Amino acid sequence: LERPPGDGHLALIIAGDVTHNRTTLRDALTALRRTFDDVFYVPGNHEAWVTSVDRADGIVDSVAKLRACEALAEACGCTTRPRTLIDASGRSVRVAPLRGWYHASHDREPSVLPEDDGSRGFSRRWADYRKCRWPPSLLGRGGSEAVAHGMGAGDDALSAYFAATNTIARDNTPLVTFSHYSPRFECVPEKRFLLEPCLAKVSGSDHLGDLVLRLKPDVHVFGHTHIPIDLELDGTYYAQWPLGSPREQSRQCARAKALGPLELYRTDTGVQRLGQKGAPERTAWGQYSCSVLWGRVEGASRSRPTQVLLGKAAHAVGHGAGALGRVLPQTSRQEGPGAARAEPRWVRSRSGRAVAAQYRRAPRGLDGRRL
Numbered sequence: 001l002e003r004p005p006g007d008g009h010l011a012l013i014i015a016g017d018v019t020h021n022r023t024t025l026r027d028a029l030t031a032l033r034r035t036f037d038d039v040f041y042v043p044g045n046h047e048a049w050v051t052s053v054d055r056a057d058g059i060v061d062s063v064a065k066l067r068a069c070e071a072l073a074e075a076c077g078c079t080t081r082p083r084t085l086i087d088a089s090g091r092s093v094r095v096a097p098l099r100g101w102y103h104a105s106h107d108r109e110p111s112v113l114p115e116d117d118g119s120r121g122f123s124r125r126w127a128d129y130r131k132c133r134w135p136p137s138l139l140g141r142g143g144s145e146a147v148a149h150g151m152g153a154g155d156d157a158l159s160a161y162f163a164a165t166n167t168i169a170r171d172n173t174p175l176v177t178f179s180h181y182s183p184r185f186e187c188v189p190e191k192r193f194l195l196e197p198c199l200a201k202v203s204g205s206d207h208l209g210d211l212v213l214r215l216k217p218d219v220h221v222f223g224h225t226h227i228p229i230d231l232e233l234d235g236t237y238y239a240q241w242p243l244g245s246p247r248e249q250s251r252q253c254a255r256a257k258a259l260g261p262l263e264l265y266r267t268d269t270g271v272q273r274l275g276q277k278g279a280p281e282r283t284a285w286g287q288y289s290c291s292v293l294w295g296r297v298e299g300a301s302r303s304r305p306t307q308v309l310l311g312k313a314a315h316a317v318g319h320g321a322g323a324l325g326r327v328l329p330q331t332s333r334q335e336g337p338g339a340a341r342a343e344p345r346w347v348r349s350r351s352g353r354a355v356a357a358q359y360r361r362a363p364r365g366l367d368g369r370r371l
Contacts, residue, residue, distance in 0.1 A: 016044025
């Protein structure tokens with residue numbers, strides 16, 4: 001990553017998932033530390049993978065692997081604990097990495113296809129269930145050997161354990177926090193528009209979310225889902241600006257690759273939001289989420305309830321389709337033939353499975369590519 005133009009002290013936030021290889025991690029963090037004045041880092045789930053090289057070095061479980069990654073980052077000159085930065089004028093900002101882990105209860109949405117939520121196949125594909133090894137005590141199991149977990153098995157205990165290791169307290173200093181995992185389910189796109197609908201089960205943590213709600217930071221940065229999004233909730237500006245894999249850099253992460261690091265905070269002006277003067281345009285999912293939240297509040301009517309397409313709370317399969325974020329009147333099947341005519345023909349004629357497949361097609365982003 002090249003250093004952005006301009007003067008000033010530049011602090012870079014890395015929200016995890018650099019690599020599971022500790023040698024590569026050291027090389028990457030060393031290079032970034034040479035480019036930026038400060039580098040803040042928190043490990044992701046990929047760093048928790050235990051390899052044969054790790055076991056040969058005495059790292060037998062994922063807790064030890066994550067600790068080793070943090071120690072390696074500190075040795076490279078990076079910061080893995082809360083730290084306050086002060087500029088020449090005495091203005092300060094506190095930057096705090098937050099540890100976490102996901103758990104399945106973070107998924108609050110019904111399945112796209114109720115008869116098959118796809119979790120069985122997803123469990124086989126999700127590498128964490130094979131490559132992470134945990135102390136049995138964290139998963140509520142007996143024995144002394146490190147063991148793997150599965151869909152929902154031990155997730156809550158792991159999430160609570162990692163959230164409890166964060167000891168930061170809030171004061172009057174402006175606060176920027178960051179984590180690898182999503183702290184709120186609103187920060188993950190609706191599952192019918194994801195290539196992996198089960199992603200919500202491994203995307204975030206309520207334990208982490210409760211911590212962020214108590215801290216009320218000015219900005220919270222997260223990663224993990226590789227989907228760019230910006231959203232303001234309860235006074236906190238949430239943002240994900242993923243660099244992504246090489247394949248993703250030609251798709252949903254193309255803007256992050258083209259524009260480089262995103263400026264989120266300046267000590268002289270405060271929070272820098274997408275869409276403001278001098279900043280890049282908002283993310284497609286950020287614009288969509290604002291439309292959803294507006295539709296829930298402003299579009300409500302007792303006599304004729306409204307429904308926002310892509311809304312988090314309800315499925316629109318039985319009520320027609322619309323453009324991204326459009327507010328549609330919710331028709332009732334007891335209103336007679338007129339209500340049926342209000343639905344698009346393809347909704348009436350195709351099976352429920354075909355309709356669900358249509359709704360799972362991802363919308364197009366600002367660059368015309370599907371997210």
